[in-house]
Amino acid sequence: MLTCAEVRDLAPExxxxxxxxxxxxxxxxxxxxxxxxxxxxxxxxxxxxxLPLLSREAEPPSGFEDRVLAAVGGxxxxxxxxxxxxxxxxxxxxxxxxxxxxxxxxxxxxxxxAAAVSPVSEVNSAPMVGAGGANVGWAFASDGRPSAVGxxxxxxLPPGSYTIKAISATGATVRLGTMQVTDGYGVWTGTTxxxxxxxxxxxxxxxxxxxxxxxxLI
Amino acid sequence: xxxxxxxxxxxxxxQEAFLRAWRHAGAYDPRRxxxxxxxxxxxxxxxxxxxxxxxxxxxxxxxxxxxxxxxRERLPDELATLRxxxxxxxxxxxxxxxxxxxxxxxxxxLGLTAREVGEREGIPLGTAKTRIRTGLLRLxxxxxxxxxxx
Numbered sequence: 383m384l385t386c387a388e389v390r391d392l393a394p395e396x397x398x399x400x401x402x403x404x405x406x407x408x409x410x411x412x413x414x415x416x417x418x419x420x421x422x423x424x425x426x427x428x429x430x431x432x433l434p435l436l437s438r439e440a441e442p443p444s445g446f447e448d449r450v451l452a453a454v455g456g457x458x459x460x461x462x463x464x465x466x467x468x469x470x471x472x473x474x475x476x477x478x479x480x481x482x483x484x485x486x487x488x489x490x491x492x493x494x495x496a497a498a499v500s501p502v503s504e505v506n507s508a509p510m511v512g513a514g515g516a517n518v519g520w521a522f523a524s525d526g527r528p529s530a531v532g533x534x535x536x537x538x539l540p541p542g543s544y545t546i547k548a549i550s551a552t553g554a555t556v557r558l559g560t561m562q563v564t565d566g567y568g569v570w571t572g573t574t575x576x577x578x579x580x581x582x583x584x585x586x587x588x589x590x591x592x593x594x595x596x597x598x599l600i
Numbered sequence: 601x602x603x604x605x606x607x608x609x610x611x612x613x614x615q616e617a618f619l620r621a622w623r624h625a626g627a628y629d630p631r632r633x634x635x636x637x638x639x640x641x642x643x644x645x646x647x648x649x650x651x652x653x654x655x656x657x658x659x660x661x662x663x664x665x666x667x668x669x670x671x672r673e674r675l676p677d678e679l680a681t682l683r684x685x686x687x688x689x690x691x692x693x694x695x696x697x698x699x700x701x702x703x704x705x706x707x708x709x710l711g712l713t714a715r716e717v718g719e720r721e722g723i724p725l726g727t728a729k730t731r732i733r734t735g736l737l738r739l740x741x742x743x744x745x746x747x748x749x750x
Binding site for chain 1 (some may be wrong): 603611614615618619622623624637640641643644645648659686689690693705707708711712714722736737739740743
């Protein structure tokens, strides 16, 4: 077990993410049990995490956004789901969790949307909360009919198949589909015509019938 | 781009950063900082990995940043006009002694360990660690001080 003096020596590198291997593990173990060192690492981390802001800004090359969205969609970006990929990717990558609501701005990019799906004015997002209040992932659901739903979970849930259950704003329960969690994460997108009033709750149910996490969208 | 130095490599890193953000959105904790900071941290780590594969040492930190970090002190009223985190950070960095600033950029932005900073700067390991630690603490103190002043 490292001493506080040794941890103070290693704390800057831990905070900057450049401490590796056994030293990192030993330092983290000490920090878990020592409030004083934890406070120091926290202070150093607060400052260190801002340093990437010093990078020069650069405009992405032409087509960059489309390539990212294609990769996020995993080749399923055709038809109705493409606009959802746009919304969800934007929310996930740029603003998801700092704001409760993401407004969709139609820039005329997706011709499929107007033909296949009723207009969407906004997409609600909420954390998927699991046992002990842990943030398991995020859920997105648009208004409009049908309502588009996107769910992303990571790290916490064990691999397997999960049933996606939703409760509409009027209290009706509907099964949306099944999501596979593999290699620590899972993503599901789809639509539902369950309600004109939108979805109030989305939850994941494991193979044993236990509700493992839930997002309250209203 | 600042770290990898090539447009194509920067695009690859940026794309991978967005993918990771999408796949691991559930790991983001808003209590730990803003989404932008989280995204930049992911991007920085990927860029560092990319650089380590392609070349052994990064470029000169001051040249990479292209910032006016030559030691000019900003006046208090000039500081008052700084509005966003980047400006505040740049100002706080500019007030650090040059050797601490370089150590912070080399380690915090370009991902060098204290040992590598020491080798790069031609200084003992202990001195490199001191520069990084003191620089970080001064940087945080300056940023906290500015937040309280607002």
